[in-house]
Amino acid sequence: MDHLNEFTSQFSSLAWGISLIVLLIGGGLYLLIVSRFLPFRFFGHAIKVLRGKYDDPSDPGEISHFKALTTALSSTIGMGNIAGVALAISIGGPGAMFWMWISAIVGMSTKFFTSTLAIMYRGKDSNGDLQGGPMYFITEGLGKNWKFLAVMFSFFGMLGALPVVNVNQLKQAINDIILIPNGVEVNLYTNLVIAAVLVFFTSIVILGGLKRISNIASKMVPSMVILYFILVLIILVINATEVPKYFLMIFTDAFEAGSLKEDDYKDVIGGVLGALVLLGIKRGAFSNEAGIGTAPMAHGAAKTNEPVREGLVAMLGPVIDTLIVCTLTALAILVTGVWETTSNNGVTLTASAFQDAMPGYGQYLLMICIFIFSMSSLFSYAYYGTKCTSFLFGADKKHYYKYLYISSIILAATTPFEAMINFIDGIFALMAIPTMLATIIMAPRVVKEIKGYRARLKSLNE
Template sequence: MSQLEQIIKTFSNYAWGLPLVILLIGGGLYLLILSKFLPFRFIGHAIQVLRGRYDDPNDPGQISHFKALTTALSSTIGMGNIAGVAVAISVGGPGAMFWMWISAVVGMSTKFFTSTLAIMYRGKDSKGDLQGGPMYFIIEGLGKHWKPLAIMFSFFGMIGALPVVNVNQLTQAINDIILIPNGVTVGLKSNLIIAFVLVSLTSVIILGGLQRISNAASKMVPSMVLLYFVLVLFILISNYDVVPKYFLMIFTDAFSAENFKESPVLGGVLGGLILYGIRRGAFSNEAGIGTAPMAHGAAKTDEPVREGLVAMLGPAIDTLVVCTLTALAILVTGVWETTSDNGVSLTASAFSHTIPVYGKYLLMVCVAIFSISSLFSYAYYGTKCLSFLIGADKKHYYNYIYILSIILAATTPFSVMLNLIDGTFALMAIPTMVATIIMAPRVVKEIKEYRKRLNQTN
């Protein structure tokens, strides 16, 4: 296992080299400038679209704008926000959060462009059903000779959609928060029981298809964000005297990199911290990776720009709000310096510090909802990728691979799972970003046309 762990870590570090960071962050900045900072100028309009002001049941697609966003968010608001942020701070210190913010701001623009393209260039699967996502906008927008990029995205998308990090951290949380403190011996047997329960829950939802997934996500996502927000707000109010100190430290440490524990990059620890923060940010909000456009591509709309505007709210909610809450909870309680915990266990320590008896159990509720809702969306993404590769009539086979991966993830070390998904996400980002940058001028043209139509109707 240690040899396999080293191979996967090397693969992940190689995939997340400087070229990918330039593609994700440099590409995102290019899109931001090209759109003249449209994502930030149209936030009010995006919220109106999300609230259903422009919904038309006769538009092509399968689900509403709101359900498309909550389906996309149910995958991104997951362990990246609880375990991922904890890993970022334990390895990179407070400054890692700053670089996660940068990835989110840039990611808002990236999500706008990728999800607009997902509607502009929807394709049809082998059954003739309308579908959206990077594999379809690559083929429909760039032509059949670009199909290798679409195949690359779909192949790595099937691996990237496996719920291994969520399941692994949910298992760790159940062990550390519930079983071990109550004297239960944890091991392979207990982990397999947890896996079996998760398989049962997940199967009921994912075998029901997109409608059942989106219905579950639209109910779970808003409630889990609200509950988590209230709990962290209580922690921050209880430690209000040190909140300004640690909030400022996020900025100062971002450039001093005093708490960074990994290898330097480009000859310095600052380079290593920037790369690590961006990597954790990408894991959290998935901007530029290409998963969200698969959900947004199913939205009922004939206005691509509207869905792009809804999609761009994702990184703002995910990283700028939820991840920041987790980071501040870990920092103000001091557990990042006083314990050797990592992942979800570090966040649990922060909750127990301020809410001694019930804190870790309340976090457990959040972790369970975060994780289980993520399981639903990722299954949808994986079936779409397999459908593109071998046909819509065979896409259900992915569900069986998916269910097996839940058992694997519950019994495998966290670092192996995290590095595997990190590396796979990197290889999904290449086709997504290359195609998006090439077609970006077409999106800008669509923005101008949309604004004309909007002005005529107002």
């Protein structure tokens, strides 16, 4: 297992070179500037679109704006918000959260552009059904000469959609929160039983297709976000005197990184600060997936003939999953002090914070949230993987991916966390390259679409 951890760690480091940070953050800043900060100026309008004010059942697409966002959020609001934040803080301290915020703010513009393009350049699969996503806006928007980028995205998208981190951390949560405290010996057999249960529930949902996934996600995600929000607020109220201190520490430690060990930054450009920035951006990318290209596949299925509207809805994703949910997780871990008093990592560290604030029942309430977040992520990632498979091999072959997907659940339940998170980090980096390159190239077309939409909106309101 040590060899596996070392291999995946080197793979992740290689994929996340300095050039990719420039592409994700630098590219996102470029998109924010060329749009004249539109995501922030149209925030109120985005809420109206999300609430269904402009919905038209006759528009092309499969699902509503709201269901498109909740489907996208069902993949991003999960272990990235619970285990990912805990991992960032355990390695980089409070300052890692600051760089996750930066990735989210920049990611709002990236999500806007990529999801607008997903509607502007929808294509058809081999069955003739309308589809959206980076592979389609690359081929439809840039032409056949750029198809290699679409193939690259789809190939790595098949791997990146495998639910290995969610399953791994859900298994760890069940072991650490439920089984071990109750005297159950954890071994390969118990992990396989957990995997079998997850396979059963996942199979029922993903074999039903996008509409079943979106219907379930639209019911599960909002209720779980509200429950998680309430639970963390209780923790913050209990530790109210500590909140200002640690909130300020997120800013002050963003440029110090005293928690990092030498092994974390000895090979990183920029040394200790560079390692902290990289850590925050990686965990931010895992949390909100801005620039990775998964969300545009869900938003590309929205019922609309106005691409800008779906882009505005999509930009709300990083606000919800990183600026709100991840910040809540970070503060819960920080104010309870468990990040300094335990050696726990990942989801177990977050569970320690809940148990510290609400002894006897806190970690069980967290377990409910973890289970729902993880299951909703399992459903939506399966949809992303089948779309990538359809593009590469034809829509009639996509069901084969579902069998691969279900099989990977068993692998993830029996493999170390470090190996799984490094693997997905590296794959996400390779997915971001074609997504961001194509988006930057076509950015002027989106700006033109923005101007047209503003003119149509103005005439509509007159």
